[in-house]
Each structure stands twice: as C-alpha cells, then as structure tokens.
Amino acid sequence: MANGSANCLFCNNKSVCFNELTDDELKQIEDNKVEILYKKDETIIKQGSFASNIYFIKKGLVKIYIENSDRNLILEIAGKSKMLGLTSLNHTKHYKFSVTALEDIVLCQINVEVINKIMITNQFFNTQVIKSLNSTIEKILDKLHCISHKQLNGRLADALICFSDEIYQNNKFTLNVTRKDLASITNMATENVVRLLKEFNDKKIIKVSGKNIEIINYSALKELSK
C-alpha cells in the first residue's frame, strides 16, 4: 500500500497548492517524495528534530501539539489535505511541535529542498504557501484568543463546534481523541472535561455516550462560546 512511486501526476488527492504545477514540477516532487503509512499512535513529527521534510496528509487524522514537561497543548486536529512543516521553511532548523497519528494515516513526505525550488519557479505555488502560513497564524491567534479570554465552558464549546463543523463535518461523531486530549485542546484539567461534558449532556445541549457525541442544541453551544 505504502510506496514511494505513486504517481503525483495523476494523484487526485492533491492539495490546492499543487494544482497549478507544471508536469515537470510534479515530476520533481515525485522524484523526491515517499508515501508512508503510519499506524495509530505513531509519531510522525517529533518536536526538536531536524526539519528537513514537508508532509502532506492524504488520509486520516493527526494531532499537532507542543510538548511540555508538565502537559501538552494541542494546537490543531488536522486531516486530509493538511500540509505539515511549512512553518519551518527558511526559518528554523528544527520542528517546533510534534505530530502523532490519531488513526491509520497515509501521507506523502516531500523533501524541503524541492519545495524551496518550486517556490522559486512557480508563483502560484509560492502564493499558496504564503496563504497557508497566514492561515496558520490566524488559527493560532484564534486559539490564543480562546484560551486567554474564555472560561472553561466556552473553550469546550469551541472545541465541540470545531469537531462538528470542521473535523468531522457532522453533528454526530465518534471522537478519535481521549478525554485527556480534549483537555490538552482546551487547556484545562481532564476532570473538568468530564464534568463539563456531563453538564452539557444534562442540559440537553449534547448527547454523550463514551466517545460518541451528538450535538443537539447547536445554538446553545454557540452561545456558550460567546
């Protein structure tokens, strides 16, 4: 299943970044990439290691997080079409975050030198990279705002809305993350995640059953998020 010779030219999983590449540029990528399968819980990027590759997720969910001695902070749960590692372009030599598979993952690993090269030859690609960086900045700013201004229930509401709207795109979903992960996303104690989920459940805002969550009263969640 995983192999390094999958043809980029006919890949229908391409990121919008790659849409306008010439056949020659796609060939360059193909020659400098491998497709890899990761199993659940495997580490894809380790914080602090040399940043020599860019990753493109073809299938599955990952968590992107900052490691810390006491506890981690999950920046984002990302899936299909996400590019990882752009934030190291031309800047730091080391990854500033870790990435772990939340389920079985298929991804393309591309050498950073090729990316740099194509950014020079292809203006559209270059623009897409900058867009991606700016979108990252916007996301982190939102997170910063959320964590610094909102209380526990608002933060958990935000997380649930994100799961429903963006990650699973369904008001009924089965979490790929533990309660502890939810705590790392919302920056609170695991116990508080449990208490609040129960509270939301009792108030008929959501329906919780283990990892299965259904959002019943979306507007109440939006209200909690303030």
Place this chain on the structure above:
Amino acid sequence: MANGSANCLFCNNKSVCFNELTDDELKQIEDNKVEILYKKDETIIKQGSFASNIYFIKKGLVKIYIENSDRNLILEIAGKSKMLGLTSLNHTKHYKFSVTALEDIVLCQINVEVINKIMITNQFFNTQVIKSLNSTIEKILDKLHCISHKQLNGRLADALICFSDEIYQNNKFTLNVTRKDLASITNMATENVVRLLKEFNDKKIIKVSGKNIEIINYSALKELSK
C-alpha cells in the same frame, strides 16, 4: 519631517528584507510609499479595516494587540525595523489586529500591490517575507505557551525579561506602557500587575519607581519564568 518623497535608495534604515532589492525595485517602492509621523496614542492600524498596506517602522515603539469587547490582548511591543501587515498578504482582506503608537512614530506605508509584485521578481525578498511570517508564528506560539502553562509571576517575569532583553536592551528602562497594558501583555488583571511588581520589588528582584524599572536579580526572574 514626514514626507512621501524620502529616498529609499539611500535610506539607511532599511529592513533586511529590502537589502538585496535592485535599484529599480527600490524605485518602485519609493513611488508607492509615504513616510508618516504618528503621535503617541494614535491608531496606526485598526482591527477589521481593509488590509491594503504594509508598514515599516523607522522609529519608535508600538503595541500590536487583538481588540476584544471585555479586554485586549497585546501580542507584541514592536519597534524599529518591524514590518506590519505581512500577515494579511494573499490571505485575509482585513487586519486581524490593531496597532497603536506608544510614543512618536516614524514609519513608511507601502502599498501591498508593490510588495506582491516584488515578491515575484525578487527571490531574496520573497524568502525574507516567509522568514518573517515564520518568525511571527514562532512568537505567537511562545505567547500561547506562556499564557497557557505559566502562572502569574512567571508571565510577568517573562514580560520583564522581554522588555530588558529585546525592547529596551538595557536592564534599566522607563516603561512606555501603563499597568493596564502590562496586564494586557500578560493576560492578568491590572491589580495583579501592581501586586506582583511590588512583590518583586520587595524581594529585591527588581527596583520599581513608577514607570522606571531596574532589573536587579536577572537570574531570579529567569527562575520565576521557569
């Protein structure tokens, strides 16, 4: 003092971004920029407004912050050589933050179209822009880490170290910001800033006298920052 025809070619205040521009490219910038003087407390960028310009600070300190109904969050105190507005390149049409002058400011306002154009023609410039974006990401991540993992005294210690090491580059400085601003930097109540400054003062870690602050025991501050 402020005028639009200052010559970019012979400007010795140039950001590293502009260092490798050709004479022709500098001429393009010159034709699409104005130099402006802002007085203390004037708004330079207003959150939500159209993002059609890039700003380059030639002189003076500004605060960059996210506005919020209840209270603001200061992202950075920036000064000479800082580029503002790059985070809107090719992405959002509106500024996601506000910028206000903390003292009298001289800056160059450059039309974003010229910046976009030069990013195509000059690879070095393009690389510098990406570096700048990535450095912004790193800064915000540090802030996120600080606010989410550290307690009040650690956060204030961080802020004081930043003022000493980066902003004023002197262990003795006169603050350009109010106590309330310090609170917006460290995400705490103004009262707590006052209490902690007093506590640090009593413990002979710093010496506070109104806006004048001297760092006496730097390593103790580093320790508090953990």
Place this chain on the structure above:
DNA sequence: CGCGAGCTTGACGTTGTTCAACTAGAGTGG
C-alpha cells in the same frame, strides 16, 4: 478472570478576578 488505562465523581485548596475604596499626579478652567 484479573490487570491496567482511561474515565468519573466528590471534596478541598489554591489561584486569580472582582469589587470597592482610596491616593497621587496631571490637566483644566475660573
């Protein structure tokens, strides 16, 4: 069938915010 990790619950203590009152200094107008 038992072990262990993840989950759940309640009690309790700490941390940090809010409120209210007071002070000092800077600017304003008579």
Place this chain on the structure above:
DNA sequence: CCACTCTAGTTGAACAACGTCAAGCTCGCG
C-alpha cells in the same frame, strides 16, 4: 493660583473559578 476633575495606580477583602487529590468505576485485552 487654587479648586476641580479625571485618569492611573494602589490596596485589602470577598468571592468565584479552576486545579489537585483521592478513590472508585468500566471496559478491553491478554
């Protein structure tokens, strides 16, 4: 020049929010 006002800064006490601790539960897996 002196009241007056306004804002920034300061202080203490009460309170709420949140984290920690300890204990028990559940379920999957060997």
